[in-house]
Amino acid sequence: MTDNKAQISAELLFLFGTLIVILMISVVFIYDEQELNMAMGAAKSGIVEGLATSSSAVYPSDTYEEYSNSKTTLLYPYSVEIVNISYTELGYDSNYDKKRIQFKVYAKTSERFDNDELTSIGDRINYNLRKSIAVSFNTTQATNGLYNPTFSPHYVYTTANVKWV
Numbered sequence: 001m002t003d004n005k006a007q008i009s010a011e012l013l014f015l016f017g018t019l020i021v022i023l024m025i026s027v028v029f030i031y032d033e034q035e036l037n038m039a040m041g042a043a044k045s046g047i048v049e050g051l052a053t054s055s056s057a058v059y060p061s062d063t064y065e066e067y068s069n070s071k072t073t074l075l076y077p078y079s080v081e082i083v084n085i086s087y088t089e090l091g092y093d094s095n096y097d098k099k100r101i102q103f104k105v106y107a108k109t110s111e112r113f114d115n116d117e118l119t120s121i122g123d124r125i126n127y128n129l130r131k132s133i134a135v136s137f138n139t140t141q142a143t144n145g146l147y148n149p150t151f152s153p154h155y156v157y158t159t160a161n162v163k164w165v
Helices: 004-055 063-068 115-135
Strands: 081-093 098-108 157-161
Touching: 004 081, 004 098, 004 115, 004 157, 098 115, 115 157
Parallel strands: 098 157
Antiparallel strands: 081 098
8 A cells, every 4th residue: 555655756756846847848938928929919019109109290300300391291190000910930049149030010191191201201110119118128228229120038139121002
């Protein structure tokens, strides 16, 4: 009888040990996914903020000066709709010792803008997207003034040009 009890205890220890190992491995994968989910949430928040200020024609003084000279249609309120936001893993970046993620925003507008104006709107969208990620992960001091690239503990983020559909 005592032999059977010892066998059950050994089996339970083995079972609990196996469960702990599986749990530890799962935590690593879950943490990486959580980090990407946080980055996507920050990207969406940044896009909303960027669209709110730029579509209301609220710009920093240097941008306003530039638009006054060459892109006057951007000085008036306009409407932009975000169709989709996606990201692609581009592999390992040995310069930063992190995985590289590139965000891509798909947007549309009913306004008539030329390509240069659409590029400016897209640049503002991407700037605010990257800035929001940097603020969310508290890495603003690790990047440049355009927040390009921006970082989280395991990833380096960039943006592709906004795709106008």
